[in-house]
Each structure stands twice: as C-alpha cells, then as structure tokens.
Amino acid sequence: MVDGGAGGRFARTRWEPVAISLGAIGLTGLVGAVLLLAGGFDPLAAAAAMVRGSVGSWDVFVSITLVRSVPLILTGLAVALAFRAGVWNIGAEGQLYAGAVAAAGVGLAGGGLPAVLLVPAVLCAALAAGAAWAVLPMLMRVRLGVGEVITTILMNFVGIHMAAYMVHGPLQESRGVFPQTDAIAEAARLPPLLPGTRLHVGFAVAALLALGMTVFLHRSRAGFRIRAVGASPEAAHVSGRIDARRVLVGCFLVSGAVAGLAGGVEVAGVTHALYEDLSPGWGYTAIAVALLAGLEPLGVLVTGLLFGALQAGAGAMQRDAGIPAAWVGVVEALVILAVLGLDRLRRTGGRVLPGIRIGGGGGA
Amino acid sequence: MTRPLARLGGIERRFGAVLALDGADLEIRAGEVHGVLGANGAGKSTLLNVLGGMLAPDAGVVEIEGRAVRLGSPRDAWALGIALVHQHFTLVPRLSALENLALGAGHRRGLAGDLEKLMARTGLRVPLDARVEQLGVGDRQRIEILKALLRDPRVLVLDEPTAVLTPDEVDGLFGLLKELAADGRAVVLVAHKLDEVLGVADRITVLRNGRTVLTGPSAGRSVPELVRAMVGGDAVDPIALGLTGVDAGATGAMSRPPAERGETTTSARALHAGGVVVRLRGAALADRSGPGVHGVDLEIRRGEIVGVAGVEGNGQRALALLASGRAVPDSGSAELPSGIGFIPQDRSTEGLIAEFDLVENVGLALQREPEYVRGPWMRWDAVRDAAERIRERFEVAAPSVTTLAGALSGGNQQRVIVGRELTLARDFLVAENPTRGLDVAAAAFVHAELRRMATEGVGVLLVSTDLDEVLGLSNRVYAIARGRLHDVPEERRTREGVGAFMLGGTADG
Amino acid sequence: MAHPFPTRGARTAALVALTVAAATACGGGDAPEAEPTLRVALLTSGPVSDAGWYAGAYEGLMRIEQQFGAQVSHQQTATPAEFDEAFIAYATSGYDLIFAHGNEYQDAAIRAGERFPELTIVVSGGGRVSGNVAPLIFRLEEGSYLAGMAAAAMTESGIVGMVGGVEIPPARGTFVAFEAGARSVDPDIEVLEVFTGDWNDVAAAKEATVAQLSRGADVVIHNLDAASFAVFQAVREARAAGRTTWAVGMNSDQNDVAPDVIIGSAVIRIADAFVETVRMWQAGEVGGAAIYASTRQDVIDFVFNPELLDRVPPEIVQRVSEARDMIRAGTLDVPRIEFVEGEAGVR
Structure with missing residues (x-):
C-alpha cells in the first residue's frame, strides 16, 4: 500500500469521502428527480438515458466518459494539491486556457519535429504556461498579502480572453476566417491509448499523476510538509520549522502547472486546435471534484470519472430523454452544493475558506 | 442557607464517545464563593457550560431557587441571573472595549457612566476607547468580567480567570469576588491553583472523571487532601500545587x-x-x-x-x-x-495539528532529523516507533499512536509535545x-x-x-x-x- | 438587468420539452412503418428558446418530424469536445442526418464524417466541405441589405448602429450588406459597428447598444442569438427616455418579440431551408458542396413589422419590395464575404 508507515492514518480519511460522495449523489438524485417531475419529465427515463450515455456501452464509456474525465481529473488534482497546502487556487480555468494556448502554439510551430520530441514539448509548454499563469496571484499573496481567491478568479477572465484574442489574432487559422487555430501538427497529437477509440494517452497521464501525487503527499517529506502547512500553518512553522512561504509558492506554481497541463492535454488529445470555448468550466467543476474527493489525489481520479460520467450522461439526457440543457447545469450546481454542504458538515468549526493566514515569524 | 440559589443534580453529558459528565452535582448558595476543582478533563468546564446555558445536559436536573428550569441557551441563563465568564475570549477584536461591552449589555443610554461607576467600584480598569485587538490578555480578561458584571448577575461564573493576571490583579479580583458574595450573590470559580482557590472560596466542589467526589466548606481542607480527591493520591509536585x-x-x-x-x-x-x-x-x-x-x-x-x-x-x-x-x-x-526543542505555549494551534494523528504530529518535528528521512521520503516506520516510545515513556492516554491529536485532552496533548521536543x-x-x-x-x-x-x-x-x-x-x-x-x-x-x-x-x- | 423573456420563446420551450418528452415516452412505437425510419438530429450551441437563430433550427427539426415522420433529437453543446461526443453518440445510435447549426461544428463534423461514412452532416454557416459534410450557407446579406434600406429611411440622426456577436465572416457579411443597403438610400449615412465577442452575452450586448445609442444612433440592428433581447431592451429604454429609437430584428422574424420598437426583421426561414435540405438528402444531393439558401427560395427575406407599418414611409416599403425583386432576378448585387473552401478566393 501507499501508506506503509502508519497504516491506520489512512483509515479515517478513506471512508469519509466515500460516505460524503454517496450522500451527495443520493441527495442530488432525490432533488433532481423532484425537479424533473415538476418539469413534467420522467425521472426514470432521464436516469436510464444518463446511464446509457455514460456507461451504456464500452464505446460510450471509453470514447465519451473517460475522455471527458481527463481534464476534470487533471484540474481536480491541481485544485486538490493547492487546497491541501492552504492555497485557495480558484484559477484552474484560466491556467487551463493558458496551457491550451501554449500547447497549441508549440503544436503549430513544431511541425518539423518527430512525435517523441514534439509531444513532450507540447505538454511541457502547457505545464510552464499554467505555472506562469499562477505567478502573479502567487506573488500578490506572498509579497503583498492579497488573497488569492480574488486574484485567481480575475486571472481566469484574463486567461479566457487571452485565448479568445489568440484565435482572433496571432494564432488564428491561416485562412483567417473562423476564430480558431489551424489543426496542430500530427506529431504534436497525443497517441490513442486504446486504438479505435477517442481515448488518448492523456488519461494515462492523469491516472499516473493521481497515483504519484498520492504517494508524494503521504510518503515524501515535501508532501508531508505540504499537508502540515495546509492543516495548520502556525503549527508547521512553530513545531515543524517549515517555511510555509516556500511550500505555498511551490504548491501554487505546481497547481497552476497541472491545470495548464489539462488545457494542453485537451488540445493535443481531443480538439487538435485551439477554440474560444474550449472548456465548459472544468476549472470550476474541479473544485467540486477535489472537495468531493476529500482532496485525496486517488479520490480525485474517482470523482473526476464520476463527473465525467455525469457530464456524458447529461448529454444523453438531452438526446434521448429530451431534458433541456439548462437542467444539466442545475444538476451540476446541485452536486456542487451538496458536496460543499456535506464537506462543511464534516468539519464543523473548521477554517473559513479564504481567511487563512500564513504562520510568519518576523517578516515584513 | 435553607435553599440553594442554584443546584445541578446528576448531570450527564456525552461528546461522541467521551462521557464528559457522569452524574455530576453542584450546589451553589447565595453569599458564597464556590471553588470548583478537578484535573484536566474532569468536566469542570463542561459543568459550568451547562450552568451557563451553553450546553444542554443529556440527563440530570438544573434548579434555580428550587425550581427546575431548562437552560436552552445563554439567553435563558442570563434571564435567570447567571453570567458566565469564558476561559476563551468572546470579544470582537475590531471593536473598542466600550463597543464590546455594549454588545454584551445591549445598547442603552448611560452605559459609559454605569461602566465608570462599575470600574471605580471594582477596581477593574480598562481603556474603554481602545480597540480590543490592541489590548493585552489582562485587559481582555477584565472586559469579560465587566461584561458579566454589567448584567448584575446573581450567579457569576468564572472559568480560569487568573491565568493571565499579575499577582496584584489576582488579589484585587479575589477581593472583588468576596465583596460580590458579601452582597448576597454567588460566585463560582474554576482555577488550577489550589492555594488560590482555598484562599478565596467558602466552599469547594471537586470533580473527578465527570463525577462530584467531594463537596463542602473549604475551611480546614489541606492541599494534599484536595489533590488526593482530584487525582486519586498520586505523587505531586508542590510547585504545580501552587504551594511553594x-x-x-x-x-x-x-x-x-x-x-x-x-x-x-x-x-x-x-x-x-x-x-x-x-x-x-x-x-x-x-x-x-x-x-x-x-x-x-x-x-x-x-x-x-x-x-x-x-x-x-x-x-x-x-x-x-x-x-x-x-x-x-x-x-x-x-x-x-x-x-533545539521548543514547547510552545499554544499547544492546540502551534504545538499540534488536531487533524493529524500522533505519528504525524511527532513526524512534524522529527522530519528535520536525518534519521527519520531517507532521500526525499519520510521514514514513517521510524517516526511511528518514536511516537510509540513517546506514548509509552510519557504515558500519553491515547488508545494508539494513530489517534488524532485533537481527540486528546489538554494534558495528554502536552505530554505528546513535551515528549517530542525532549527528543529534539x-x-x-x-x-x-x-x-x-x-x-x-x-x-x-x-x-x-x-x-x-x-x-x-x-x-x-x-x-x-x-x-x-x-x-x-x-x-x-x-x-x-x-x-x-x-x-x-x-x-x-x-x-x-x-x-x-x-x-x-x-x-x- | 433582467431582459424581458418573450412569452413566445417560453411557450416554445415548454412545448418543445413536452413534445420531446412525449416522443420519447412513446418511443417511436406509433409509427409502425416497414421501411426504416429517418433519423435526424440537431446540434446547437445555444438555447432553442432564443426566438432567433436556434429557435428557427428547432422549428425546422419539428417540421422534419411532422413532414417526414422522422425520429428527431436535439442536443445543446458547448465545447469542441462535446461536439465530437454528440456526433459519435448520434452516429452510433443510427442517426442518418445531423444538422450542426453553427460554423463552430465544422472541424468536429469533418472528423465525424471521416469516422462514420454513412452519416451526413449539414453545418449551418460552415466553411469546410467533404463527401458527407456540407455547409448550409444562408445568404442573409440579402435580407440585411433590405434592412439597411429600411433603417436609412427611419433614422432621423443619420446614424445607425450594428451590434454583432462573434466576428466571423457570415456575421461581418450581414453588416457589410446592411451598410450598403443603407447607403443606397442615404449615401451620407454614418454606420457604427461593434462585435461583443459572444452571441449570448446579454450584458455585453446591452452595454454595446447603449453606447451606440448615446453616440447618436437611433436605429440599431443586431446579429446575435440569445443576447438580441438586450438590444431591444436598450432601444426600448432609450425610447422611454424620450428619444425616437428603433431596432431591427435578425435571423428570424422577431417582430413580435418587441413589437413596439422593431421596425422589421431580416429573416432566415431556417425551417424551410432544413426541410428543403432533407428533400435534397433523400434525393442524394447533399455532400461534396455547399448548399446555398437565399431570397430566391424565399428562405431569406426582410419583413416589416405590421404593427409599425404606419410609421414607415410608404415609398420605402415600395423601394424595399423592388430591391428584393432585383436581388432575386440577379440584377442587384449584394456585397458579401465568401468563406466556404472552394468558393472564389477562398482556400
């Protein structure tokens, strides 16, 4: 097992998220059914469509649900890591777009390179751009004490509009007609994970990252320090002599990088070009994904799949059961509310989300 | 003398798996200072919180002047003339002392004048216009006491009021408490220092493991007798008793x-x-x-x-x-x-991480020591052994080293910290x-x-x-x-x- | 902030929802035909309650269901990844023809077309062509040109405004034509143009309209989807403030969306075009080339608002009618921007 040293430590965290998740799902299902009935729809038909559209067949599961879960898992990991360290990075959406722009840029420019070089270059560009997108909020938090909740949200708008500018301007397709880039080079595209399906190796990247992050958080000293700073910056400083600021800077940047990777993987693995509306708000859904997983990376793998299935099934509800798209948004909002509510219940009297303080000795 | 002002009988209160009060009794009479004693985790604060309406008991009766009452909230307790001064401060840092007092007393005309009189009478002086966040703990403690006194309570309950006061201020406070009692009020006091309590209290009640084990006049009690009642006759440190x-x-x-x-x-x-x-x-x-x-x-x-x-x-x-x-x-x-080992004063926020277990809390400090790390990895097996040693050597009352620190009593938390820091x-x-x-x-x-x-x-x-x-x-x-x-x-x-x-x-x- | 939600739109949405629910509940059991049922799907990236671009497409889908006894389905999708998924989902459940109602679908349509050779995809306003993917091009410029003539006749300030969504060639084309139409009536007319970057951003559209009104424009045309209501609302508010201001509808007959301010609408009879496209598909004529729909088939038109007709100078109604005939006859050239690959000058 991952947690060899003190096995029992896992016990308390392992089942709690599961119970919360089941509670959230049950609650959401109940409220959703009531809403559907009120709207004159058949909840059973909707549920059947949802199941068919997400796990109804191998092809649907692999080509739709799994593909859709990749950006949710990656951004979920980004959020989980940041939250674990007490960094309230709400900016995964903007970091994702930054990563997508960088990946598209490299993927378009590197046409002459072989895939073994170009694919890593594309992903590295996405990582770097995501991290770069986190630099400004990070500096404002560390140097000026400006809360990162607001700054990262603002950077989301900048990121989304930057991507829009790119597809209207510098990176617009060579025909100059539509707001999108040309298709990136064949050698820049992620190879399929399962031939004949849409599933690309980005899924393997996401799964391995979740596994690696779990091992890192629970087995490595740096991971332990991150957890300590996130749980109590004061205790980490006074009892652990941990430089909370360094942990914070590191986690902020890595979180941004992973969210950027989500954008790069989406461009290189799915769309093969940059579009304005690349993300339906994955960076925000990621918060629910991460919280629902109890901020455990392996849990994010599960909840990311769950949300992927939910989103895939939501499409089927429209197609097969005629449920309007707006209802899908309601379902997602309900899940997020249920998650946040149950999460809060779990730790009554816990910290207030944005009001965290770094334990600083001296400084200023 | 005939009828107690307040009586708590057979109070039980459970927190999850922990039985904090297991049939505790407390009888308070008008005109007395009543000391409540007990070891950490004996249930003193819980019992006082029941009296103050902060906690509802699972079982038992609360009587005020012989009438059974239900104290559902602090408001109910106030209405019956019971005022509780908390161990933890309940002031708003950004507001001034006067504003905080007004919050407690309800807005009313002439508050500042009343306060001046009260401060003159009691000798508890605070700068009314200063913001609470700029004041020291002593001033904050005084504000809390003034806040309680403003309600003109019949029963004044103080949980550990002396920890942050100078010796002179402690003397002043005790003088005030005696005066209040002489007025026909009742004062209930929790303090750790036995000699302090014996010096001021007319009667005492000793709790152990959630039960009342001794109650009666304080006159003629010796410190060792009280200690035996509190802890069951262990060897004792005279300094800690406040005797030396x-x-x-x-x-x-x-x-x-x-x-x-x-x-x-x-x-x-x-x-x-x-x-x-x-x-x-x-x-x-x-x-x-x-x-x-x-x-x-x-x-x-x-x-x-x-x-x-x-x-x-x-x-x-x-x-x-x-x-x-x-x-x-x-x-x-x-x-x-x-x-260097460091035992910080604030064990719950600086010494330990409540949601970490003992192994992780020991690891928190040991992660800087080379023998508990291998390359980038923690040697959790070694940390766990160290935690086991600390638990045994320092007699930490925890079922295992995977118990969460937050689940331990204050004394056991301190044992973990002391044990950990001594190894460093x-x-x-x-x-x-x-x-x-x-x-x-x-x-x-x-x-x-x-x-x-x-x-x-x-x-x-x-x-x-x-x-x-x-x-x-x-x-x-x-x-x-x-x-x-x-x-x-x-x-x-x-x-x-x-x-x-x-x-x-x-x-x- | 609240924009008036048109009662028709709401009714349509409710009706639509019920119809689809009923259709699903019946499960197609009421059409026991021997020959395989035609299956037609519609993809939109906005709500079909917009009383415009998407509503017209949905109306077309409903008519296809009625006229051809087709099994129909609709999905609203938002991102490129969803486009792929929707095509796959429809293709694998046996759909024959998919109307992808917007140029944003074109790349995903080409990909799906390669993967599912049996499938035919029609991309409204698309620019890419393959053997089983055909763009459906609406010559809305023709209606927009006529709208420009009407606008020039109505303006008192000599300034007219245009509020667009995403700046793409089909949208720019309508504005170019609008300007040309206006100048054919008044060569000195001043034309303001802005693109908000979003078809459905109500707040941005309203802000842009208010800005143009405050710069003196008193007739505003739009090329938006759900955000068009904001344009009408801004014009209505200027009216309430004492100015004489007008709006022009676009994409569908919006005259009864805001009958007090809309002087007329440049319409695409999308439903007609869809029905016609299904006929062509049944005849094996869809694929390999763009499908054009214009005033010639009566798919494109400009329709005066009957409730405000008394406010319009009769001679301009006459001139618009004549211009329409000339466009149909090919004697009046409306400027437009070509963007379909294979067309003149387009790679």
Missing part, C-alpha cells in the same frame, strides 16, 4: 522531596561546568501582536534552567521565537545550537508556559522533565507567566517587561521582588 513559590522555595527544602532537591543542586553545579549553548546579543524582534523584544543579552549554559517571569504580552512570545530559532532577530545576533532538545529547550491549563499531575510531570533535561546537560529557557513555576524551577531568573529583560538578583527572588521587576522593570521596585 517564593517563600517555600526561599526558606528551604522542606516542601520538596529530597531527591528533586538533589537534582537541582546537581544542575546548579553543572552550571559552572557547562558551556554556553545559547548566546543572544542585543537581539531585537518586532511582533505584530505585542511589544516584541529589544536589546536582549542572554547567555544560557548547559545544565541550567533560566526562568523568565512576566505579565502576559510583554515580549515573551518574541523572546521564545528568537531563542527557539523560529525567528531571526531584526537586529543583534543569536547563536543557537542545532538540537539535545542541547537546548525552550518552554513557553509549559504547564498552562494543566492539572496538578500533568504539571508535576512537566516540571520533573524540565529538571531531568537540565541534569542531563541541556540548557533550558523557561518563559512563564506563572511566577511560582519560574521561582521554583530556575537557577537564574529574569523578569520581562515591555520587551526588555531584567536580571533579578538572587536576594530579590521573591513573589514581591520579581513582581516589582515585572511591573516597573526597575531595580528598586
């Missing part, structure tokens, strides 16, 4: 067991033999929440305990952070050894109010460990607001006032002598 202090310590060895006396002497001898392990020169450190320290010159040798006494908020925090290497001096220099303190140990809030047995344990460390050649810096603790344990004594250290000469190491240094900071006191 200056006079006993100055007059001789009578109140100390011979063996301990001997250890102290050994360490006194070691003072001359041991080398300097810590050297602060002109060190200064600003502190946002207090005065900080400046111009600190301090040398500590192996084997000696250096005590720093002072009223809370005079720079102790900054001194402890500097000496423990948690902060770098703004100016001046600090030469520190590598093996190869050269030097900083202890900041190490026994605050601990019961007698736990405090005795901590004191014994500090002495043991000194005999093993470790330099110890004891920073405490507890004068008796400082005087009873230290080879050398400093007083800290407004961020400056004052060396207290041997002949002035009495309660009054040090107290003068603490307040005025002048040699002539």
